[in-house]
Amino acid sequence: MKAAMIPVSGTNWHNPDWKKLLSSSISKPAELLERLNLTAEQMGDGKATELFKLRVPLPFVERMEKGNPKDPLLLQVWPHPEEYHQQPGFTFDPLAEKHSNPVPGLLHKYGKRVLTITAASCAINCRYCFRRHFPYDEQSYGQKTWQQWFDYIASNPHINEVILSGGEPLLTSDSQLAELVEGLSQFNHIKRLRIHTRLPVVIPQRITQSLTALAANSPFTWLMVLHINHPNEIDDALIRAAAQCHQAGIRLYNQSVLLKDINDDVVILAELSEKLFDAHIQPYYLHLLDKVTGVHHFEVSEPKAQQLYQEMLAQLPGFLVPKLVREIAGEASKTPFV
Numbered sequence: 421m422k423a424a425m426i427p428v429s430g431t432n433w434h435n436p437d438w439k440k441l442l443s444s445s446i447s448k449p450a451e452l453l454e455r456l457n458l459t460a461e462q463m464g465d466g467k468a469t470e471l472f473k474l475r476v477p478l479p480f481v482e483r484m485e486k487g488n489p490k491d492p493l494l495l496q497v498w499p500h501p502e503e504y505h506q507q508p509g510f511t512f513d514p515l516a517e518k519h520s521n522p523v524p525g526l527l528h529k530y531g532k533r534v535l536t537i538t539a540a541s542c543a544i545n546c547r548y549c550f551r552r553h554f555p556y557d558e559q560s561y562g563q564k565t566w567q568q569w570f571d572y573i574a575s576n577p578h579i580n581e582v583i584l585s586g587g588e589p590l591l592t593s594d595s596q597l598a599e600l601v602e603g604l605s606q607f608n609h610i611k612r613l614r615i616h617t618r619l620p621v622v623i624p625q626r627i628t629q630s631l632t633a634l635a636a637n638s639p640f641t642w643l644m645v646l647h648i649n650h651p652n653e654i655d656d657a658l659i660r661a662a663a664q665c666h667q668a669g670i671r672l673y674n675q676s677v678l679l680k681d682i683n684d685d686v687v688i689l690a691e692l693s694e695k696l697f698d699a700h701i702q703p704y705y706l707h708l709l710d711k712v713t714g715v716h717h718f719e720v721s722e723p724k725a726q727q728l729y730q731e732m733l734a735q736l737p738g739f740l741v742p743k744l745v746r747e748i749a750g751e752a753s754k755t756p757f758v
């Protein structure tokens with residue numbers, strides 16, 4: 421029995437086991453199929469893992485329905501044969517992001533906020549991700565780089581918010597994060613620290629006591645922007661982790677990507693918003709897919725996206741409707757799509 425090997429369910433929320441859970445993530449397509457009682461006849465052999473590695477932590481696998489080849493969580497991580505197909509309009513670097521960093525690991529595109537990359541790899545590889553082609557998989561931006569960030573922030577005193585992004589910033593250990601937070605604390609002009617992360621979603625045990633204590637005792641307002649696409653991603657462990665963040669004063673938000681056959685349905689989107697709200701998480705953005713090579717099979721047409729948005733407006737209170745946005749290279753913000 422696999423449950424005997426790794427205590428995924430029933431784990432105390434503050435169990436510091438997240439690194440172990442991370443290292444036991446599944447990377448072999450055949451193993452994932454076996455755990456889910458699925459076959460290569462149903463799903464294909466997962467060969468596209470050679471384009472972008474399969475990587476999925478067990479606590480996320482546990483939320484997939486066994487025997488369901490269309491499970492909405494499975495479809496987000498399964499290497500699909502369509503990934504080999506080139507489609508017009510889909511490119512390798514749709515956001516031209518590689519060209520807008522003043523110092524390594526720091527992007528300053530938008531006004532008073534800078535975005536930093538502390539850890540470039542991810543805890544889960546989402547097939548639709550525009551980062552799938554980035555050469556930075558094994559790069560990390562450690563303390564040596566941070567000094568350059570501090571210098572940049574010091575010489576740009578209008579900056580009032582630092583965003584930790586990635587990749588996956590919470591792959592950084594709590595003690596390293598504490599050093600980063602301490603370094604940022606020297607700037608009175610920094611008011612907010614924002615973390616864009618999917619790790620607490622796929623491994624809720626990542627919300628450790630030392631992390632929430634760090635937030636509760638720091639001079640900034642902390643925001644955490646999670647990335648949840650489907651209501652099935654929200655299980656009891658995630659609800660407990662979110663409650664711990666809430667108690668520590670961390671404001672929780674969510675961004676989703678609109679994905680064909682996964683969440684392109686108003687019933688699912690409405691249920692997602694309701695479940696997020698119950699977990700103290702504020703719906704924030706619903707992104708249109710970035711048009712990157714190998715992800716075209718996830719695309720939802722623009723008229724359909726517009727229709728879903730109108731249906732959400734009709735069914736939900738305004739505060740449960742995320743902003744429908746897309747990212748256009750060179751624009752001064754995410755671009756609302758209505």
Ligand SMILES: *Cc1c(COP(=O)(O)O)cnc(C)c1O
Pocket residue numbers: 527529530533534535583753754
């Ligand atoms: C999305 C993004 C931000 C944050 O934008 P908000 O609209 O404030 O959420 C900041 N910097 C970069 C480079 C981004 O892509």
Ligand code: SF4
Pocket residue numbers: 541542543544545546549550551586587588618647
């Ligand atoms: S950056 Fe976010 S969407 Fe992309 S693979 Fe990592 S966790 Fe998934």
